[in-house]
Amino acid sequence: MSAGTNKIDVVVTDIVPLNELVTRFKFERADGGLLPTFSGGAHTVIEMKDGETTRLNPYSLMSDPADRHAYTISVRRDDAGRGGSLFLHKNVRIGDEMVISYPVNLFALDLRARKHLMIAGGIGITPFLAQIKQLSATNGRFELHYACRNQALGSYVDDLTTAHPNNVHVYFDDDGQALDLENLLDGQPLGTHIYICGPKGMINWVRDTAERLGWPREAVHYEEFLAPQSGKPFTVKLAKSDLEFEVGEHQSLLEAIEAAGVDAPYLCRGGACGQCETDVLEADGEILHRDHWLEDDEKESGKKIMPCVSRFEGRIIVLDR
Amino acid sequence: MTIQFNDETFRDDYTFTNSERAIKRFPFPFHEDSYMYSVNMEQHQGGPEGSIYEKRFDVDEHYISEMKDRALVLDEDPLRCQSLPHMTLAGWDLLELIMVSKSEDYPDLFELHRDGNNWHWINKPLGIEQKFVFMDESTLPYGPMEYITRQTQGDFALLDQRDENLWMDAGMVTTQADWSLDFDIGMNFFEWHAPVPKAHEMGIFKRALKFLLNIQQGMPARRLNWTMTVNPLLDTSPENYHKWGAQKTTLTPENVGQKQYLRVELQTFFRLPRSNGMVFPIRCYLISLEDLVTIPKWGRRLHRVIRDVPEELATYKGFIDNRPLIVDYLSKFDDGAPTSDGVWPD
The missing domain is CATH 3.10.20.30 (Beta-grasp domain)
Incomplete structure (x- = not known):
């Protein structure tokens, strides 16, 4: 059974370049109806007809899970990749019809957590955007630590710091700002769960540090999608x-x-x-x-x-x- | 479609009956002349018209009486309905799933009017009309799971998904085949299935869990399970074993056809969108042997299945002592003729 067998016909209704690398896409149902609700952390698989090739790439849903009128995703252009993100950036236009899968969540919040501690690197911010909206609607307690290269490439930094000034902490690599991870993990209240989404190095760093500090394995959640790599036929x-x-x-x-x-x-x-x-x-x-x-x-x-x-x-x- | 609702009891005087229509649509669970465990799951996307598979939540002639029986059980034992604190969101998911499904599938019986989060629910068979605010518990007389499952046939296990496992963290369980929510609450998939014989060794639960964890939104699944029950009792719970266990000794060759019931559970599985949890509705259907053998193929086949089922299974399902009586009775309806493949009557 492939999740992709349950699909939704959508229309691209908005495309917003956020910065040099990241563009946001908005999808609405082609028949004008409502989309399924989802849980923060879910992704959808987008079908792309790229010439002879059909690509199916997963992207985290970043819109408000309770908003059934549209889904949004943010896509980082990967010039060295096999072409999925390049296709979206270069070939997709407002009004195009596309096919996406029902939402699937492999990075769900643990709803038992007394506090949700989120650690994001770069484009890994996207699942947290939906989770933060879900938690805000249900009075959930969260704290986000978001590392990105610099202000210009920091997607949604301004939105987040404006909406949640006391819960969002941003680190710009180019300014030499770095997360003091040990100190952060050491000071968390009992019942805190950690969520990590970002590059592999960051995920390993946080998981290893948490393990060394005695965090229970079940309290550390992470999501890392690998992109398939090219190779010899x-x-x-x-x-x-x-x-x-x-x-x-x-x-x-x-x-x-x-x-x-x-x-x-x-x-x-x-x-x-x-x-x-x-x-x-x-x-x-x-x-x-x-x-x-x-x-x-x-x-x-x-x-x-x-x-x-x-x-x-x-x-x-x-x-x- | 109009349903004539029965006025009947599942206790004391046991006035429960199945109409001819109910007999014809009974979910006979054996697709061949023998039975062994399997991960017998399929998509729950409708089924033949009039069958119990057609709608997402089947409503039948027993609806009103089953809901009265549930209320009686809850009055005596409120712990049959429990929800751990983190499961409230899943409870809202379930309320939405049932209200939307029933109002779409049975528009003559149920209506749901939604204006943003202001919802208006009309349940005509039970005479209930409720205006409430979706996601605001204070606007309902019970929590969302309890509210909607007091109006829906079948037991409900509400499962949290985390750490590559499913956890029985909430439920409404009043029509169970001898298991206890109060005992199982907080357990994971392997823990609450620990008492089942043979299946662990066969790797059934590992495969079943893998299948369930991957059930996605909009792709519900279903399977059947079965046991045998003396008298048309919905509440065969461990909590009340002292009340019903002894009834198993009242079978005689004369009354076995009327008093012995085949009990079949339609188990469905739905992914819940907001909580990423799962709901596992377990709907119980009862049929007396006397009614069952009116379908000749079912009489022949049930005889062969009950006769040959391994001893551990007959013991676990609680009919080992009565097996000779049941097999004797059913043998009268088995002329040895071959049976066709599949569950449906010829």
Whole structure:
């Protein structure tokens, strides 16, 4: 079952460049109806018809979860990426019709928390924007620490500091400002939960520090979507479907399976949720595991692969699909 | 569609009956002549017209009487309905899901008028009319989960999702097959399923949990479960075992057809949008053996299933002592003819 099978036809109703790298897109239902409500931290998967290629990229919903008239996302342009963000930045216009998935939340608030401590890096701010709106509506207690390169690239810094002057703390790297993490974590009241969204280095830094300071694992939440990386083309055979085809240089294995007309399961398309886990029947070569779902021993066994982000180098790989 | 609601009881004099229509639409759970656990889940996106699968929340002829029975259970034991503090938002999710579904699926019975957060709910069968402010608990006579589940057939387990697990953190449970919300509250998926035999070894719960964690908004799922109950009792709870347990010893060859019921649960699973929790409605359907064998295929098949079900399962489901009586009775309706695949009558 792929979450993407439950889809919504939308129209792009607004495009706002925020700064040199980040642009905001607004979607409304094509039939004029209301969109589903969602919970802060949820993402939607956006379908992009980029020439011959169909891209399906996840983006965090940043609008007010209670506002059913529109969804908004903010997209950082990744010039070195495979093209999803570039496509949105360059090809999408107001009035375009697009298809998005129902909201899926893999980064939900723990509603038992007495306090929500949020740590954001760069474009990792987006899920927190929705969570803050949800918490503000229900009198939830939160505190945001937001690190970005500089004022010009600090998306939503002004909005946040104006709306929540006592709860938002901003750090500009270029000005040498840095979060005093140990001190911050040390002083939190009992019942605090930590949420991290940002680059891998930041997530690891906060998780490691929290662990060292004795924070319970269940109180530390993070979201990191990996983008699939390009690589050498390879041949895949699907045993059940009895198909054999090439996975292109800039195509993920999952995208190639879909392009071959096979409905494979997925949710996050970023190596995090486990939904697309697939059994490997034969592999004449090396699997390049890039997910953070499989355990190390599963990766070493060569019997499993996460086709959304992982690749293969060798003669042929045969999957139980 | 008009429903003639029964005036009947699920206790004391047991006046519960199934009409011919109710018998025909009974969710017979066995698709073949034997039974073993499986992760038998499918999408809950409607079903054949008139079947119990057609609507998101089935309303049938027992509705009003079941709600009266629920009120009696709650009067005696308020702990059948509990909600931990962080589950209030999920309670609102559930209230919205049920009110929207019922008003869309049964417009002649239920109406919901919404003006922003000012909501107006009309439940015609129960004669309830309520104006309230959505997300403002002070405007309802009960919390949101209790309010709406006092008006909806079936038990409700409201589950929080965190740490790759589901947690039974709220519920309304008055029609259960011998489990207790008060005992299970706060437990995770593996903890509350610990008493089930065999299934853990088979890896059923690990796979089932993985499936459930991935149920998304707009993609509800369902499965059936079953057991056997003597007398048409909704409240077969551990709390009241001293009242109903002894009734199992009253079966005789003469009364088994009338007193022995097949109890089937339609279990559905919905992702809740605002809380990212899940609701797990467990709807109980009862049918006497006497009524069930009026569908020849079901009589033949139930005989074979009950006769061959492994001993651990018959013990866990609580009918091991009565199995010989039940099998004797059902054997009279099994001529050995082959049965067709699937659950539907021929």
